[in-house]
Amino acid sequence: MKEKIKSIVEINDNKPSRYFAFFIQALILVSIITFSVETIPNLKPQTKTILYIIEIFSVSVFTLEYLLRIYVADSKPKFVFSFFGIIDFLAILPFYLSFGIDLRSLRALRFLRLFRILKLVRYNRAMNHFTRAIKSAKEEILLFVFITLILIYFAAVGIYYFENEAQPEHFTSIFDSLWWAIITLTTVGYGDVYPITVGGKVFTFLILMIGLGIVAIPTGIISSALTKSIDKKETE
Known part of the structure; x- marks a missing residue:
């Protein structure tokens, strides 16, 4: 079971893995769009409710993805403290911290949601080249x-x-x-x-x-x- 999940969660040349990657990328884009829409003044209560539902769904999926990646990692501490591990963690952190933080600090906390866009780097080959270039230099x-x-x-x-x-x-x-x-x-x-x-x-x-x-x-x-x-x- 662990190997099967690993073949899907990690980037591999098979259909389940590609579908999973496309789904996560689409969800990241949707999350970024909703983040931008939230800044529009005088939103209707119904719109705010829809945005909040989308946020809950997105965070749930990202949390599950993060936990699955820890589960299938060969070295769990290495993944947790890796670049992508930290990005995955920061992508979901603001949502959970918002339940126990002062509302005055919430605006600054929401800024951390921008780290979700960095999750796209994992699925972009050109960005992978760029990452390797930065490491080599x-x-x-x-x-x-x-x-x-x-x-x-x-x-x-x-x-x-x-x-x-x-x-x-x-x-x-x-x-x-x-x-x-x-x-x-x-x-x-x-x-x-x-x-x-x-x-x-x-x-x-x-x-x-x-x-x-x-x-x-x-x-x-x-x-x-x-x-x-x-x-x-x-x-x-």
Whole structure:
């Protein structure tokens, strides 16, 4: 019985498994749609009741799926603390916590239901390639993140010393300057905080040039790893 359930629950090349995967994917999409509909103001009581019934049904199925995956897992702790295990758990957690939490916190709690959309990753081959690419390039990505954090801090310190006296209301401290550093290095530039001194403008130009390179680096790392992942899959 356990092996039969495993062949259905896990992704396999048989009809029951494909039907199960399609059903779960469809239910995830329905759940996401109902989550969006709930935000519409002045919904009729009948509509709210229908949405709640759909939510109960969805959570029941997702809970059963989660328990079955634990049941058929070769290593139960490994599955529970795996990426997909955590996603499956977070997908159902808000519903059960909503029974014992203050209503004022319920709005923030519902946000966790968005984790259901990540359940689709399990059934998407392209996303599986992407996941493998991220894993293979994790050391390069971690190095990039570390260097980026250093550059953000360096940019915050630099702009603070250039602009603090001219704009003390915007660049009160290095911590306040971090916001400018982030939006400048990422080349977003919202325009809410900008330099007015000559030194600050020159420094901003240099940071923008560095920011252009920062945006390109992770794209190159991930695209290279993704290409290797696809080539490796095709040769298997």
